[in-house]
Amino acid sequence: MAASLQLNVRSFEPFFQSKPLSKHSPRLGTIRCSTATPQKRYTITLLPGDGIGPEVISVAKEVLKLTGSLEGIEFGFQEMPVGGSALDLIGLPLPKETLSAAKQSDAVLLGAIGGYKWDNNEKHLKPETGLLQLREGLKVFANLRPASVLPQLVDASTLKKEIAEGVDLMVVRELTGGIYFGKPRGFSTNENGDEIGFNTEVYATYEIDRIARIAFETARKRCGKLCSVDKANVLEASMLWRKRVTAIASEYPDVELSHMYVDNAAMQLVRNPKQFDTIVTNNIFGDILSDEASMITGSIGMLPSASLGESGPGLFEPIHGSAPDIAGQDKANPLATVLSAAMLLRYGLGEENAAKRIEAAVLDALNRGFRTGDIHSAGNKLVGCKAMGDEVLKSVDSQIPAAV
Numbered sequence: 001m002a003a004s005l006q007l008n009v010r011s012f013e014p015f016f017q018s019k020p021l022s023k024h025s026p027r028l029g030t031i032r033c034s035t036a037t038p039q040k041r042y043t044i045t046l047l048p049g050d051g052i053g054p055e056v057i058s059v060a061k062e063v064l065k066l067t068g069s070l071e072g073i074e075f076g077f078q079e080m081p082v083g084g085s086a087l088d089l090i091g092l093p094l095p096k097e098t099l100s101a102a103k104q105s106d107a108v109l110l111g112a113i114g115g116y117k118w119d120n121n122e123k124h125l126k127p128e129t130g131l132l133q134l135r136e137g138l139k140v141f142a143n144l145r146p147a148s149v150l151p152q153l154v155d156a157s158t159l160k161k162e163i164a165e166g167v168d169l170m171v172v173r174e175l176t177g178g179i180y181f182g183k184p185r186g187f188s189t190n191e192n193g194d195e196i197g198f199n200t201e202v203y204a205t206y207e208i209d210r211i212a213r214i215a216f217e218t219a220r221k222r223c224g225k226l227c228s229v230d231k232a233n234v235l236e237a238s239m240l241w242r243k244r245v246t247a248i249a250s251e252y253p254d255v256e257l258s259h260m261y262v263d264n265a266a267m268q269l270v271r272n273p274k275q276f277d278t279i280v281t282n283n284i285f286g287d288i289l290s291d292e293a294s295m296i297t298g299s300i301g302m303l304p305s306a307s308l309g310e311s312g313p314g315l316f317e318p319i320h321g322s323a324p325d326i327a328g329q330d331k332a333n334p335l336a337t338v339l340s341a342a343m344l345l346r347y348g349l350g351e352e353n354a355a356k357r358i359e360a361a362v363l364d365a366l367n368r369g370f371r372t373g374d375i376h377s378a379g380n381k382l383v384g385c386k387a388m389g390d391e392v393l394k395s396v397d398s399q400i401p402a403a404v
């Protein structure tokens, strides 16, 4: 998909809508009785993972099922282990059966991986390694992370209302390169006999060019403003990044390109986030800046993501981790995962109406005052993960299908 993708990313009405991306292997399928006769069938690989992952995936699955039944779509779900749960079950953080199932499906929805239990494992036996292997295996190099401050949640932002209100940005994060994957890496001993750990931040021209094009396409469909974030005053990989992004800009004369060092970008995001429309950045800076951006919107529990490659199924996941501090307590906010399911429908399957139905349902549940603890404020109704899911389901059921 990606380089020729029609990215679809002007957000906020209600979330991140516009034209769908290409469809991935839509198949005609089984007919069954339901509100609408299913015309399409998709196989979705669910990877609940660890911590709050299974809790939020269970909500998103029900939301997808109900939405599908109302939109003439039937989903075949296959649940596979990844991360710590796969380590416990099979001894590997990404069993080959999981990767193979993911590759053969139409889209992949992941909860989160990781937890204290596996924190001291060797690198190749860490849950996080499984997630990196999955992203690499699916070749999903373009990670779209939208961060919009919903009017309903302005009060949940940690920033002042006048700073947070109206923020609507998209972080385009490079996902399969940079320091998370660069070699050499490892542990060794230096000339003084001190133990050292080392990693390599490395980008090739083709990796920068393809993510830059995705970012320019994204910006073009939004406000036409792209800010490339790097550390080109210090890092060679960033110097090449800046050179290539500048070169690719000549293909997009209608997009206004600016460059910013990452330390300044981190500061500007909390000083004046409305100056940003689309941000493109490398793997590690994108990871950090999108977590920072999430707090402007109220909570990391609200932010979804879509990871796309040139072909094959996309990977959709909330940007948060497994939140071991609240796992198993029915406290997790499932909305980031529900919204990731909406991104799956839009970007992964081209099912725009179904995506809009889910996004409208999330807004409706918020409008009716339901809040999990992370976004709760006085005057609203505090609910747990399951109850929030039930409210979204009620809203899915009651929403009039959005017009195409």
Ligand SMILES: NC(=O)C1=CN([C@@H]2O[C@H](COP(=O)(O)OP(=O)(O)OC[C@H]3O[C@@H](n4cnc5c(N)ncnc54)[C@H](O)[C@@H]3O)[C@@H](O)[C@H]2O)C=CC1
Residues within 6 Å of the ligand: 052, 111, 112, 113, 114, 115, 116, 128, 131, 300, 301, 302, 317, 318, 319, 320, 321, 322, 323, 324, 325, 326, 331, 332, 333, 334, 336, 374
């Ligand atoms: N994509 C993934 O699967 C990721 C996995 N991780 C892993 O997750 C584990 C925990 O990492 P942390 O640094 O603590 O990050 P985290 O994102 O799991 O949690 C950070 C804070 O946000 C809260 N939080 C996160 N998601 C929430 C939700 N849906 N609702 C309400 N509160 C939520 C947590 O309770 C915690 O206080 C680690 O093992 C880490 O490696 C971290 C980031 C991404």
Ligand SMILES: CC(C)CC(=O)C(=O)O
Residues within 6 Å of the ligand: 128, 129, 131, 132, 287, 319
């Ligand atoms: C391998 C992951 C735990 C890295 C991460 O934090 C993320 O990409 O969200």
